[in-house]
Amino acid sequence: MKMMMFVIAGIMFSYSVLASSYTFAEGEKQAEVPHISRNPFVNAPYSSPKKDQSGTQKYTIGDAVKSMKVKGILIGKDYTKAIIGHRIVKAGDEIGEFTVSEITRSGVTLLYGDRVFHVFME
Numbered sequence: 001m002k003m004m005m006f007v008i009a010g011i012m013f014s015y016s017v018l019a020s021s022y023t024f025a026e027g028e029k030q031a032e033v034p035h036i037s038r039n040p041f042v043n044a045p046y047s048s049p050k051k052d053q054s055g056t057q058k059y060t061i062g063d064a065v066k067s068m069k070v071k072g073i074l075i076g077k078d079y080t081k082a083i084i085g086h087r088i089v090k091a092g093d094e095i096g097e098f099t100v101s102e103i104t105r106s107g108v109t110l111l112y113g114d115r116v117f118h119v120f121m122e
Contacts (some may be wrong), residue, residue: 070121082108
């Protein structure tokens with residue numbers, strides 16, 4: 001009988017210790033859904049243009065625009081988004097040194113300083 005009392009006391013003690021160390025989700029706030037700005041299934045490098053040994057860029061701005069590919073455009077009631085390369089962008093987002101100005105059914109308008117570039121959908 002004493003042995004049974006020790007076992008029950010041990011179980012109750014371990015439950016009180018373990019229950020106090022766990023936090024239950026009833027009183028906690030739900031976390032927000034993270035904002036995804038690129039395709040998470042593609043491991044693509046997002047770096048600035050390569051520089052040669054003299055420190056000048058190998059690519060011009062025109063080359064950078066030509067290398068951008070608009071792969072898809074989403075237009076809804078409240079939003080417009082585009083897939084450029086492996087990134088999902090909206091108006092106002094930046095891609096390197098470019099700013100997305102406008103997204104239309106035919107393509108994306110990019111700003112580089114005071115210059116305007118149109119990248120059409122493939």
